[in-house]
């Protein structure tokens with residue numbers, strides 16, 4: 089066979105789409121992102137309308153993580169792959185600087201597609217550059233995390249006037265080990281809140297996700313809010329579990345194994361888009377707002393209504 093014939097032979101490449109455009113180093117897929125500022129889905133329960141996720145996928149492996157579906161769009165699965173194959177936007181700082189030239193300085197959430205202070209950040213060190221770029225552009229931002237590594241950047245965050253929202257949905261370690269196996273325990277996160285406040289960082293707690301019928305008992309909510317207040321958080325806000333495609337299958341598979349008696353109740357509570365019934369969510373957020381007031385914490389703003397049509401998160 090001559091060279092001409094050889095050039096016509098197509099080699100089948102069945103690797104995931106993201107792998108074809110990444111440098112793979114162990115569990116990390118280093119890629120060059122086309123965009124880094126993304127639209128936040130309206131149904132997310134998050135206050136900000138814009139987000140930056142330097143990492144996609146998350147070694148914290150939370151069963152109910154609402155970002156899981158993003159891995160499917162990259163050709164990976166939303167279950168184990170999301171926990172173990174972490175996409176790193178290696179050019180995140182450089183892209184962000186370019187995009188900020190045209191960005192209207194609206195509030196931005198950081199770390200929704202994967203915790204921005206998960207272990208990968210020790211290797212890639214993207215956050216200091218992101219904080220500096222946002223700060224220079226006077227863009228207000230909130231960092232969402234469960235990781236004590238955020239303390240490394242406490243001075244930068246304090247200087248930038250950033251908000252940190254530490255995620256603590258419950259203080260029951262048995263539930264935490266089962267649904268957030270890769271994250272540090274609630275006590276370590278409460279200590280993280282205290283340390284951030286001590287370092288001059290504005291810090292509140294996102295009770296997310298509250299798990300229906302598992303972590304939503306009146307006593308459980310009260311115990312969690314009381315300890316959040318004792319840790320020194322400025323406020324607390326709740327988001328009830330979302331089950332969008334990807335998250336839904338992974339979470340319900342676990343629920344069926346661990347709590348088969350609850351599967352039917354979840355089917356009644358959630359619509360096909362993965363949003364909990366409005367009555368249920370209102371009841372839980374109302375209870376938590378009352379508890380926050382009882383323990384002397386300020387209200388944290390709720391998300392404002394938006395057009396769900398403009399909602400698809402961009403790909404890397």
Ligand code: SF4
Pocket residue numbers: 145146147148149150152153154155199200201202203234271
């Ligand atoms: S820490 Fe956040 S981003 Fe990471 S798996 Fe848990 S919910 Fe998802």
